[in-house]
Amino acid sequence: MSTQRKQFPFTEFESRWQKHWVSSKAFQASNPGDPGFDPSRPKYYILDMFPYPSGDGLHVGHVEGYTATDILARHHRMRGFNVLHPMGWDAFGLPAEQFAIKTGQHPRVTTARNIEKFRSQLQALGFSYDWDREFGTTDPGYFRWTQWIFLKLYNAWFNPQTRKAEPISTFTGSDPDSVRLAYVAEMPVNWCPELGTVLANEEVVDGKSEVGGFPVERRPLRQWMLRITAFAERLIEGLDGLDWPESIKLLQKNWIGRSEGAQVRFQIPGGDSEVSVFTTRPDTLFGATYMVLSPEHPLVPRITTAEQRAAVEEYQKKVASKSDLERTDLAREKTGVFTGASAINPVNGEALPIWIADYVLMGYGTGAIMAVPAHDERDQEFARQFGLPVREVVRERKAANEETVPGHQGGCFSGEGIAIHSGFLDGMETAAAKRAISSWLEERGLGHATVNYKLRDWLFSRQRYWGEPFPIVWEGGKHRAIDEGELPVVQPEMEDFKPTGTPEPPLSKAREWVRYSGNAQRETNTMPQWAGSCWYYLRFCDPKNSSHFIGADAEKFWLSSSGTPGSVDLYVGGTEHAVLHLLYARFWHKVMFDLGHLTTPEPFQRLVNQGMILGPDGQKMSKSRGNVITPDSVIEDYGADSLRLYEMFMGPLEQTKPWSMKGVEGGHRFLARVWRLGLQENQEGGWELSPDLADIPFTLAQARVVHETIKKVTADISSLSFNTAISQMMVCTNEFVNAKPRPLAALRILLPLLSPFAPHLAEELWSRLGFEGAASAQPWPVHDEALLVETEIEIPVQVNGKLRDRIRVPAQASKEDVEAAARASAKIIESTAGQSIVKIIIVPGKLVNMVVRPA
RNA sequence: CCGGGUGUGGCGAAAUGGCAGACGCAUUGGACUUAAAAUCCAAUGACCUUUUUGGUCGUGCGGGUUCGAGUCCCGCCACCCGGACCA
Numbered sequence: 001m002s003t004q005r006k007q008f009p010f011t012e013f014e015s016r017w018q019k020h021w022v023s024s025k026a027f028q029a030s031n032p033g034d035p036g037f038d039p040s041r042p043k044y045y046i047l048d049m050f051p052y053p054s055g056d057g058l059h060v061g062h063v064e065g066y067t068a069t070d071i072l073a074r075h076h077r078m079r080g081f082n083v084l085h086p087m088g089w090d091a092f093g094l095p096a097e098q099f100a101i102k103t104g105q106h107p108r109v110t111t112a113r114n115i116e117k118f119r120s121q122l123q124a125l126g127f128s129y130d131w132d133r134e135f136g137t138t139d140p141g142y143f144r145w146t147q148w149i150f151l152k153l154y155n156a157w158f159n160p161q162t163r164k165a166e167p168i169s170t171f172t173g174s175d176p177d178s179v180r181l182a183y184v185a186e187m188p189v190n191w192c193p194e195l196g197t198v199l200a201n202e203e204v205v206d207g208k209s210e211v212g213g214f215p216v217e218r219r220p221l222r223q224w225m226l227r228i229t230a231f232a233e234r235l236i237e238g239l240d241g242l243d244w245p246e247s248i249k250l251l252q253k254n255w256i257g258r259s260e261g262a263q264v265r266f267q268i269p270g271g272d273s274e275v276s277v278f279t280t281r282p283d284t285l286f287g288a289t290y291m292v293l294s295p296e297h298p299l300v301p302r303i304t305t306a307e308q309r310a311a312v313e314e315y316q317k318k319v320a321s322k323s324d325l326e327r328t329d330l331a332r333e334k335t336g337v338f339t340g341a342s343a344i345n346p347v348n349g350e351a352l353p354i355w356i357a358d359y360v361l362m363g364y365g366t367g368a369i370m371a372v373p374a375h376d377e378r379d380q381e382f383a384r385q386f387g388l389p390v391r392e393v394v395r396e397r398k399a400a401n402e403e404t405v406p407g408h409q410g411g412c413f414s415g416e417g418i419a420i421h422s423g424f425l426d427g428m429e430t431a432a433a434k435r436a437i438s439s440w441l442e443e444r445g446l447g448h449a450t451v452n453y454k455l456r457d458w459l460f461s462r463q464r465y466w467g468e469p470f471p472i473v474w475e476g477g478k479h480r481a482i483d484e485g486e487l488p489v490v491q492p493e494m495e496d497f498k499p500t501g502t503p504e505p506p507l508s509k510a511r512e513w514v515r516y517s518g519n520a521q522r523e524t525n526t527m528p529q530w531a532g533s534c535w536y537y538l539r540f541c542d543p544k545n546s547s548h549f550i551g552a553d554a555e556k557f558w559l560s561s562s563g564t565p566g567s568v569d570l571y572v573g574g575t576e577h578a579v580l581h582l583l584y585a586r587f588w589h590k591v592m593f594d595l596g597h598l599t600t601p602e603p604f605q606r607l608v609n610q611g612m613i614l615g616p617d618g619q620k621m622s623k624s625r626g627n628v629i630t631p632d633s634v635i636e637d638y639g640a641d642s643l644r645l646y647e648m649f650m651g652p653l654e655q656t657k658p659w660s661m662k663g664v665e666g667g668h669r670f671l672a673r674v675w676r677l678g679l680q681e682n683q684e685g686g687w688e689l690s691p692d693l694a695d696i697p698f699t700l701a702q703a704r705v706v707h708e709t710i711k712k713v714t715a716d717i718s719s720l721s722f723n724t725a726i727s728q729m730m731v732c733t734n735e736f737v738n739a740k741p742r743p744l745a746a747l748r749i750l751l752p753l754l755s756p757f758a759p760h761l762a763e764e765l766w767s768r769l770g771f772e773g774a775a776s777a778q779p780w781p782v783h784d785e786a787l788l789v790e791t792e793i794e795i796p797v798q799v800n801g802k803l804r805d806r807i808r809v810p811a812q813a814s815k816e817d818v819e820a821a822a823r824a825s826a827k828i829i830e831s832t833a834g835q836s837i838v839k840i841i842i843v844p845g846k847l848v849n850m851v852v853r854p855a
Numbered sequence: 856c857c858g859g860g861u862g863u864g865g866c867g868a869a870a871u872g873g874c875a876g877a878c879g880c881a882u883u884g885g886a887c888u889u890a891a892a893a894u895c896c897a898a899u900g901a902c903c904u905u906u907u908u909g910g911u912c913g914u915g916c917g918g919g920u921u922c923g924a925g926u927c928c929c930g931c932c933a934c935c936c937g938g939a940c941c942a
Contacts, residue, residue: 247937248859250858250859254857259941277942278941278942334940358940359940360940363941365942369942376942378940379942453941578937612935651868657867658866666878669894673894676894723867723879724878726878730879798873798922847873847874
């Protein structure tokens with residue numbers, strides 16, 4: 001702010017209250033069994049998304065979400081809820097490790113420093129977290145249980161009969177390792193030479209690493225995987241019971257990518273090979289004119305003919321070196337190579353040439369397709385490129401009165417229609433043809449109807465130092481779990497945790513640590529950052545428990561006592577976690593639920609995404625644009641309350657909105673006006689009680705505004721409409737600014753209403769006015785509906801929908817009386833002159849509309 | 856290309872199908888002041904009109920439903936954010 005003098009002494013009292021709240025544990029939540037726990041109060045678990053404590057500190061986007069949840073937490077406490085509102089740190093992760101490598105400082109040191117900074121910034125905003133529950137994912141007391149949960153996954157399988165995770169002991173097959181929820185597989189993975197690590201698909205953006213933007217290539221490697229695909233169906237079904245934005249549910253559904261179709265097996269003559277394909281259009285089987293395998297398909301070397309071998313291998317090599325960006329560039333021309341082999345189309349015995357092409361992905365379906373160029377755009381493009389035949393087998397259905405036109409102009413027809421040139425399918429609608437061909441294939445053992453998912457198993461290992469070590473040892477080429485009693489498995493102290501430059505993880509350099517026993521070695525991979533953030537909301541319920549990951553009583557009370565499938569009542573955070581974090585957490589939660597460790601099937605009942613805050617220039621905030629607003633600087637100039645209030649006043653929580661310093665000043669001015677309702681500045685520059693204050697009753701008008709304010713603020717907080725709640729408090733404040741004498745009762749009601757938004761100022765004023773207790777501990781005010789009823793109201797009178805006059809009528813006036821009053825209006829008589837009144841619409845208490853027509 | 860979101864004054868925004876623009880910012884005028892800042896009061900969608908009383912138009916564009924549409928339906932446009940050869 002440009003002025004030298006503060007409008008109110010926030011620098012002095014804000015930090016004082018912050019210290020008081022922390023040292024008095026003002027917002028501590030008690031668990032069942034704790035002294036002071038009151039089971040008659042319902043629970044409210046409100047959670048912010050776990051922050052990664054980066055070196056840059058908090059930004060204004062964090063503040064937006066955190067302020068919203070803080071308002072709700074404070075509001076619920078005042079309404080008598082047991083409120084669980086915790087905060088902690090998602091502290092493992094690549095940036096800390098990268099920084100450590102660059103500076104030579106141990107990531108533990110920099111992580112601790114960043115956490116310090118984050119915590120002090122959060123406390124400087126007056127958020128009402130229960131700091132006794134704070135923890136970080138890097139605390140051995142926490143990751144001990146992350147490792148424990150991994151062991152639960154390792155020792156469980158998905159029973160397709162019960163559709164549930166069960167202990168591996170219930171598996172009756174011969175090879176339990178083939179069904180574990182945590183398993184080892186040789187997988188083509190994203191290897192980033194620069195980072196010296198493998199990345200998850202999610203961490204690769206446009207063929208480059210999300211962190212650092214380095215090129216990524218594909219390599220087969222032995223990896224730990226989590227069998228999330230087994231839960232695909234349940235992860236879709238579970239969404240129904242959740243109060244999430246529909247757009248987020250859709251995002252998750254699309255990510256899981258369920259599609260119904262069929263698997264079809266094609267024999268390859270001259271050998272005992274066959275190739276399986278997945279197709280959503282088995283009805284077009286007669287239209288297949290060639291086949292394509294992914295270049296990585298294991299069958300490729302076996303079927304390639306001698307003449308084609310050189311070309312095929314060259315193509316495979318070229319594809320392998322391509323980044324994902326190049327490979328998925330839609331604009332580029334299709335490429336591919338003929339293998340020399342053919343497969344037999346089971347429906348008509350035709351020989352189909354088998355090609356390899358990188359537009360077929362190994363990771364989806366079976367990594368092979370039957371190409372139907374007449375009815376698939378990609379296949380058609382490829383067929384054109386290489387001069388392959390096109391055969392039409394679906395005719396577009398035309399409107400009844402039109403002549404049906406076989407053949408198509410230009411593009412290709414990929415919709416549903418009527419089967420043609422398809423033998424026994426001819427004349428069938430697409431849906432019927434799909435059913436017919438599926439059972440035809442099944443009867444002959446050539447295929448079957450099936451469901452395929454886009455979702456893939458979760459690549460769960462990383463070649464890094466700063467993550468949770470696996471509680472696994474290797475002996476004689478086989479993995480086994482270490483004893484639960486040996487947890488946590490802590491990383492060794494290492495001087496050098498740089499990547500080895502090979503896929504060998506940094507931990508492999510700690511020779512002593514790796515040697516577990518005479519012939520057993522520790523697993524040297526570490527878990528991804530997602531692991532720690534997958535279950536932190538559970539630990540917050542019972543963070544100190546050293547014998548269980550969460551105690552049964554705490555679990556029941558905080559997670560399941562509201563009777564919803566979800567556990568956390570409200571979860572607020574950015575859209576960037578719409579898919580991965582939320583999906584992973586739901587997956588783990590379901591496993592723990594199946595295994596009997598949790599009593600709810602879903603983690604987060606209600607989800608809200610706060611919108612992005614743009615820079616003052618309307619652009620995304622970024623260092624390079626130089627438009628970053630830091631909370632620290634705003635707090636310094638205007639105080640924490642002003643920052644909180646402004647961010648809530650900007651607009652709807654979920655909307656993207658630009659920053660305005662002038663807007664901050666407006667909020668600041670409002671708070672100053674509230675301050676001056678109670679206090680005035682004396683000659684020495686100190687603040688004393690305003691002489692205008694008096695213990696007098698409200699006027700009728702004042703009482704109405706106050707009770708309207710209680711009503712609206714209460715309703716608006718519940719609907720997360722913080723901006724309109726604030727504007728109503730402004731209206732209320734403006735009502736009293738010039739009231740002399742000014743009823744003390746106004747502040748007695750306004751300050752508790754304001755306290756969730758601007759807790760420091762509310763508390764300070766409350767205590768200076770000599771009110772008893774704390775503003776934040778007052779019961780939430782209740783409005784008196786009787787004070788809101790008006791005796792006489794003004795209603796608009798329209799003629800043909802256009803406003804012509806306003807009339808005053810008693811609030812309880814009958815329709816007849818209102819009509820009479822409207823007809824009596826001079827302006828109405830004038831504007832209806834010479835016309836006949838056809839109809840009169842009267843909405844009681846709202847308006848009158850006269851429909852007239854020239855007479 | 857696909858999906859999602861948004862479009863209302865100079866700006867951020869309000870508005871169960873019922874008086875469009877609450878509240879805030881900015882601007883202008885006034886009060887207070889030696890002066891300024893702060894504060895308080897007033898005006899502030901556009902256009903027309905003879906001051907006024909008044910009138911016309913107005914929620915991205917084009918249609919529709921309705922006594923009445925920012926709001927509901929159909930068809931477009933623009934911008935923002937995601938995803939992307941998923942067979």
